[in-house]
Amino acid sequence: ERKKVIFSAIQPSGTITLGNYLGALKNWISLQDEYNCIYALADLHTITVRQDPAKFRHNTLEAYALLLACGLDPEKSPFFIQSQVCTHAQLAWILNCYTQFGELQRMTQFKDKAAKHADNVNAGLFTYPSLMAADILLYQADLVPVGADQKQHLELARNIAERFNGIYSPTFTVPDGYIPKKGARIMSLQDPSKKMSKSDENVNGYVAVLDKPEVILRKFKRAVTDSDACVRYAEGKDGINNLMGIYSVVTGLSYEQIEKDFEGKGYGDFKAAVGEAVVEHLRPIQERYADYIKNKDYLEKCYTEGAQKALAISSRTLNKVMKKVGF
Numbered sequence: 001e002r003k004k005v006i007f008s009a010i011q012p013s014g015t016i017t018l019g020n021y022l023g024a025l026k027n028w029i030s031l032q033d034e035y036n037c038i039y040a041l042a043d044l045h046t047i048t049v050r051q052d053p054a055k056f057r058h059n060t061l062e063a064y065a066l067l068l069a070c071g072l073d074p075e076k077s078p079f080f081i082q083s084q085v086c087t088h089a090q091l092a093w094i095l096n097c098y099t100q101f102g103e104l105q106r107m108t109q110f111k112d113k114a115a116k117h118a119d120n121v122n123a124g125l126f127t128y129p130s131l132m133a134a135d136i137l138l139y140q141a142d143l144v145p146v147g148a149d150q151k152q153h154l155e156l157a158r159n160i161a162e163r164f165n166g167i168y169s170p171t172f173t174v175p176d177g178y179i180p181k182k183g184a185r186i187m188s189l190q191d192p193s194k195k196m197s198k199s200d201e202n203v204n205g206y207v208a209v210l211d212k213p214e215v216i217l218r219k220f221k222r223a224v225t226d227s228d229a230c231v232r233y234a235e236g237k238d239g240i241n242n243l244m245g246i247y248s249v250v251t252g253l254s255y256e257q258i259e260k261d262f263e264g265k266g267y268g269d270f271k272a273a274v275g276e277a278v279v280e281h282l283r284p285i286q287e288r289y290a291d292y293i294k295n296k297d298y299l300e301k302c303y304t305e306g307a308q309k310a311l312a313i314s315s316r317t318l319n320k321v322m323k324k325v326g327f
């Protein structure tokens with residue numbers, strides 16, 4: 001039986017946080033055996049926001065090395081940089097012509113980003129979802145892991161695929177969303193009502209996967225909690241709930257076990273334990289990252305091979321599409 005195809009991509013737009021890692025990337029790694037996974041750095045999407053060229057190039061290489069360090073195996077899962085595979089921009093253009101202006105106008109992420117970057121509401125920001133549809137549909141993906149913020153985009157990709165299939169004949173697999181069995185939504189350490197994000201103005205709100213151990217320990221020490229002074233998972237204890245979630249994922253301990261272990265202990269002890277557990281969890285990743293990032297030749301070999309594999313697979317879809325359209 002054919003393994004199902006999973007496609008997922010992340011933008012190389014700077015710092016990769018513990019939230020990105022526990023919420024998305026850790027799952028990428030664990031899906032590699034059960035599925036036929038195809039992974040990408042979506043750098044074409046990144047230029048919808050103006051980038052400094054040198055920093056952008058560095059961020060892309062850093063993200064590539066970090067994903068390998070997290071355990072992404074490019075032999076098992078083709079792993080490429082989107083801008084190096086020309087089929088993405090080509091299919092995105094074609095799909096633009098099968099996507100209605102009104103559909104794109106309804107995307108809540110466009111409205112949010114247009115409000116946030118009011119000085120640069122470019123056409124790429126507007127047509128971002130048809131490029132994302134191209135990314136997914138080129139690989140005939142069955143499943144696409146998506147967070148809440150991407151659900152509407154995936155729905156649009158499904159609609160575009162169904163529309164194209166309907167006008168011509170079955171061409172694209174219509175992808176389903178994949179909800180990971182163990183999805184972790186990590187909240188800000190400074191304001192546990194919002195998700196942990198690198199765009200937090202307060203750097204103490206997020207932990208970067210590449211933060212130094214002393215920085216990680218300090219950020220957890222400063223994490224916002226409550227006045228209850230009791231380590232237990234309960235409604236209204238968002239700060240502690242978030243720390244328990246993080247601690248549970250990195251140690252494998254259940255909430256019951258954590259509550260037992262910290263009975264009679266204060267938040268200071270607990271926050272120190274969470275910080276240390278995260279440091280230990282990230283240590284081997286950081287060590288491997290340091291090796292990969294020094295080895296530019298190896299990285300280049302990996303992403304070049306990844307791009308070749310991706311081009312071979314995606315060209316089959318693009319050729320079919322072009323024939324059907326009449327090119």
Ligand code: ADP
Pocket residue numbers: 010011017019020021022023024146147148184185186187195196197198199
């Ligand atoms: P950021 O908010 O750091 O810019 P993105 O919006 O680029 O992150 O998301 C990249 C991936 O990481 C997505 O799959 C998203 O669902 C996941 N992700 C981002 N932040 C978190 C978080 N705090 N908890 C869990 N998953 C997250």
Ligand code: NA
Pocket residue numbers: none
């Ligand atoms: Na974001």
